[in-house]
Amino acid sequence: MNKYELALVLNAKVEDEVRQAALEKAKGYITRYNGVITNVEEWGKKRLAYEIQKMREGYYYFIHFEAEPACPVELESHMHIMDNVLRYLIVNDTDETPVAAPEAEDTAGSDESAEEEKAPL
Numbered sequence: 409m410n411k412y413e414l415a416l417v418l419n420a421k422v423e424d425e426v427r428q429a430a431l432e433k434a435k436g437y438i439t440r441y442n443g444v445i446t447n448v449e450e451w452g453k454k455r456l457a458y459e460i461q462k463m464r465e466g467y468y469y470f471i472h473f474e475a476e477p478a479c480p481v482e483l484e485s486h487m488h489i490m491d492n493v494l495r496y497l498i499v500n501d502t503d504e505t506p507v508a509a510p511e512a513e514d515t516a517g518s519d520e521s522a523e524e525e526k527a528p529l
Contacts, residue, residue: 409444409474409476409494410474410476410477410481410500410502411446411472411473411474411500411501411502411503412472412473412474412475412479412498412499412500412501413470413471413472413473413498413499413501414434414469414470414471414473414483414487414496414497414498415468415469415470415495415496415497415498415499416431416434416468416469416470416471416486416487416493416495416496417428417456417460417466417467417468417486417493417494417495417496418431418466418467418469418494419463419467419492419494420453420463420465420466420491420494421463422515426492427467427492427522430490430491430492430493431448431469431474432436432525433490434469434471434483434490435448435471437482437483437486437487438471438475438479439471439481439485441475441476441478441479441482441490442475442476442479442480443473443474443475443476443483444473444475445447445471445472445473446472446473447470447471447472448469448470448471448472449469449470449471449472450467450468450469451467451468451469451470451477452458452468453466453467454466454467454468456494460495461494461499463494466494466495472527478522480498483498484496484498490493510519
């Protein structure tokens, strides 16, 4: 199973009960497709970077879960048509160590030839 994170922005103009119902519906979709929710972070009401559907604020939630690779695909298809969801993003949250950058090659020889080409005749 892979680790994923669902970033969810919900409409700030609806009542708390409607917003909680939308959050529970999203969590229900995760469990329906054999996902296991590990953590839910509620960031609360925040100002949006830009206006979405004539709204300037939204409620932010981050749901961490583990699931098979088919789960995010199914989840996106349901998130796309849910009411009160302004934006969503599902990212793979695996903790992989970054690959080290290759060492820089010695380019001293190529710099000298470049300087020779620039010298006036």
